[in-house]
Amino acid sequence: MHILVIGGAGYIGSHVVKALMKANHKVSVFDNLSSGLESNLFAQNKFIKADILDYAALKNALLEKVDAVVHLAAKKAVGESMQKPEMYALNNISGTINILNAMAGTGVKNLVFSSSAAVYGNPQYVPIDEKHPLNPLSFYGFTKQDIENYMRWYEQLKGLRFVSLRYFNAVGYDEEGIVHGLEKNPQNLLPIMMEAILGKRPKLQIFGHDYDTKDGTCIRDYIHVTDLASAHVKALEFLHQGGDSQILNLGTEKGFSVLEMVQATQKVTGRNVPYEFAARRPGDPAIILASAKKARQILNWEPTHSQLENIISSTWNAYQKSSL
Numbered sequence: 001m002h003i004l005v006i007g008g009a010g011y012i013g014s015h016v017v018k019a020l021m022k023a024n025h026k027v028s029v030f031d032n033l034s035s036g037l038e039s040n041l042f043a044q045n046k047f048i049k050a051d052i053l054d055y056a057a058l059k060n061a062l063l064e065k066v067d068a069v070v071h072l073a074a075k076k077a078v079g080e081s082m083q084k085p086e087m088y089a090l091n092n093i094s095g096t097i098n099i100l101n102a103m104a105g106t107g108v109k110n111l112v113f114s115s116s117a118a119v120y121g122n123p124q125y126v127p128i129d130e131k132h133p134l135n136p137l138s139f140y141g142f143t144k145q146d147i148e149n150y151m152r153w154y155e156q157l158k159g160l161r162f163v164s165l166r167y168f169n170a171v172g173y174d175e176e177g178i179v180h181g182l183e184k185n186p187q188n189l190l191p192i193m194m195e196a197i198l199g200k201r202p203k204l205q206i207f208g209h210d211y212d213t214k215d216g217t218c219i220r221d222y223i224h225v226t227d228l229a230s231a232h233v234k235a236l237e238f239l240h241q242g243g244d245s246q247i248l249n250l251g252t253e254k255g256f257s258v259l260e261m262v263q264a265t266q267k268v269t270g271r272n273v274p275y276e277f278a279a280r281r282p283g284d285p286a287i288i289l290a291s292a293k294k295a296r297q298i299l300n301w302e303p304t305h306s307q308l309e310n311i312i313s314s315t316w317n318a319y320q321k322s323s324l
């Protein structure tokens with residue numbers, strides 16, 4: 001298949017591109033490089049440097065005999081989305097409407113979309129399955145929920161078929177070290193720990209240690225990007241074979257606390273992670289855990305790279321490479 005990967009120069013997108021190439025698909029990348037990196041591009045693939053708000057550029061890209069689209073182009077900082085909802089509305093929602101309209105206008109029917117566990121909000125039960133009520137706590141999460149609704153309408157009215165993949169905590173780097181471009185201005189636990197080890201920031205602040213969990217710190221479901229990437233390949237193949245639209249959680253169904261992540265990082269890297277306890281971060285639920293049963297059944301997908309040691313060592317390798 002010829003796949004247009006929108007946001008293919010980004011952290012998850014570049015891992016998806018690599019997995020698609022490995023599965024012998026033709027790939028074109030569409031990215032405005034606002035957070036994506038030129039160093040994440042593969043020379044073999046066509047690269048279109050453009051914004052998803054540019055309808056003509058999208059349409060031209062799709063007219064190149066594209067069979068399906070993977071859409072990962074989004075602003076994704078939860079805190080920022082509460083400060084600048086206009087930016088998130090425009091980029092995430094209007095940008096996606098442009099993509100849906102360009103697909104409808106060019107007859108490209110199949111779409112794999114990057115959604116997020118942020119659509120669920122504070123869990124009413126764990127593990128969270130896809131039937132869990134949706135109550136996003138951030139505008140970012142709302143944009144993902146809203147887009148899923150648009151996709152449902154375009155399915156009904158325009159013949160779109162989609163797989164919406166709700167990622168839990170995306171972590172890790174390509175173990176082969178081919179994709180190793182570091183995210184600009186990272187906001188998540190693992191990259192922040194790496195920066196603390198390397199002296200790029202004074203220390204990790206652990207947000208809250210009085211949660212109702214085994215050690216008082218929050219528990220999350222950390223899934224390796226290579227496992228996320230393989231789910232995208234399988235989702236595209238599923239749609240290509242005539243599968244119907246799906247919304248699927250992607251997680252490991254196992255949880256680790258922040259302190260467990262710190263300890264494991266110290267063990268794997270052999271370095272001290274300087275940290276201090278700080279106040280809770282608003283909107284952080286104590287425990288988030290996925291049920292990924294549906295993805296396992298429907299896509300025949302299994303996370304095979306998400307062992308903690310692998311997650312940490314691949315991240316550490318990417319960070320060490322960048323600091324050479």
Ligand code: UFG
Binds near residue numbers: 188192
């Ligand atoms: N944490 C800290 N200190 C930090 C950063 C994070 O203690 O400096 C803690 C958080 O409180 C949380 C855990 O580490 O308990 C993981 O935090 P991340 O910021 O890495 O990830 P989140 O679980 O907050 O968010 C992730 C994705 C979001 C998505 C959300 C949905 O990054 O995009 O899951 O559940 F919206």
